[in-house]
Amino acid sequence: MKRIFKHRMTWPIIALLVLVLVNTIARPSFISVTVQGDKLYGPIIDILRNSAPLMLVALGMTIVIATRGIDLSVGAIMAVSGAVALTIIEGSPAPDSLATVMIAATAGVLVALVLGVWNGFLVSVVGIQPIIATLVLMLAGRGIALLITGGFITTINSDPYKFMAQGYLIGLPFALFVSIAAVIAVALIERRTALGVLTEAVGINPEASRLAGVRSRSIIWAAYAVSGLLAGIAGILYSSNIMAADANAAGLYIELDAILAVVLGGTSLMGGKFSIAGTVIGVFTIQTLKSTITFLGVPPAVSPLFLAIVVVIVVLVQSPQLRDRLSRAVRRVRRGPATPTLTDSGAEAAQ
Numbered sequence: 001m002k003r004i005f006k007h008r009m010t011w012p013i014i015a016l017l018v019l020v021l022v023n024t025i026a027r028p029s030f031i032s033v034t035v036q037g038d039k040l041y042g043p044i045i046d047i048l049r050n051s052a053p054l055m056l057v058a059l060g061m062t063i064v065i066a067t068r069g070i071d072l073s074v075g076a077i078m079a080v081s082g083a084v085a086l087t088i089i090e091g092s093p094a095p096d097s098l099a100t101v102m103i104a105a106t107a108g109v110l111v112a113l114v115l116g117v118w119n120g121f122l123v124s125v126v127g128i129q130p131i132i133a134t135l136v137l138m139l140a141g142r143g144i145a146l147l148i149t150g151g152f153i154t155t156i157n158s159d160p161y162k163f164m165a166q167g168y169l170i171g172l173p174f175a176l177f178v179s180i181a182a183v184i185a186v187a188l189i190e191r192r193t194a195l196g197v198l199t200e201a202v203g204i205n206p207e208a209s210r211l212a213g214v215r216s217r218s219i220i221w222a223a224y225a226v227s228g229l230l231a232g233i234a235g236i237l238y239s240s241n242i243m244a245a246d247a248n249a250a251g252l253y254i255e256l257d258a259i260l261a262v263v264l265g266g267t268s269l270m271g272g273k274f275s276i277a278g279t280v281i282g283v284f285t286i287q288t289l290k291s292t293i294t295f296l297g298v299p300p301a302v303s304p305l306f307l308a309i310v311v312v313i314v315v316l317v318q319s320p321q322l323r324d325r326l327s328r329a330v331r332r333v334r335r336g337p338a339t340p341t342l343t344d345s346g347a348e349a350a351q
Helices: 001-007 010-025 044-052 052-064 072-091 096-128 130-149 159-166 174-191 194-202 206-211 216-242 254-264 277-295 303-318 322-333 342-350
Strands: 033-036 040-041
Touching: 001 174, 010 277, 044 052, 044 174, 044 277, 052 072, 052 174, 052 194, 052 254, 052 277, 072 096, 072 130, 072 216, 072 254, 096 130, 096 159, 096 216, 159 174, 159 216, 174 194, 174 277, 174 303, 194 206, 194 216, 206 216, 254 277, 277 303
Parallel strands: none
Antiparallel strands: 033 040
């Protein structure tokens, strides 16, 4: 039993289950799923669909953090990706054509990949600190998106593009299958090949890894490229959900949600050990929290404070130091007051 509670996945799962339980008690319809035609609907289905962009961004963030880095530009990359895709579709004579939509989505993702490669170049080759290198694109990226859209919110009407975020496949949201595919791909690459071990080695000690023959520069570069690629796909899903390219709102603060999800999942910001499964649990926890905030009717201005308080509580519950102190305190209470020893009794008699 002790081994189970010491596992790093135990407390993230418990936190998510507690959230689900609280929501179910507050509104029993939370876990209900209805079937309309051949499609499933319900709060749980909404969480699965709406978590897709955050899932993609958090997976990329996990790999970057594993290399002892950080990527603050994912939200801006999402904005650029959506702006590129919708601009191409808007200028096309056949916006409903599947070929047009595929070309537009591919172009948006490729541009995002280039931006991720740029971040990796600044960090791994130039040697700029990750928080500074990605902060540059975080600030400039939305300006690039505004230049692409001409400073306006670009809207389109294209059923194939709308399908990516709002469509259904075998009864479930298509966006859910996109996130599942991303999780499987990242897990297979990072956990079934030597790349995962090398990524952890670079995160633990980049210099020692380099001296051992590991191409740490290439691994760090690739981590930021993957983060940009996944953020680009997330940008396509986000713009598909609202059918518009809003450079100012697309992916706003999603980098913070992604970092929170990664940390809640048990990955250390110090680099090294990381958990793909933990990130998945963290994403669902964040998305469930947002659903809870909406249900409780918390005003939008206060919702960040509510989210921060809950996250602090979850992080404290997961803290090994806090759990050790609480367990020591419980053991002291169970033992009761210390009984005087024989030496103490003899000293008292002598006095």
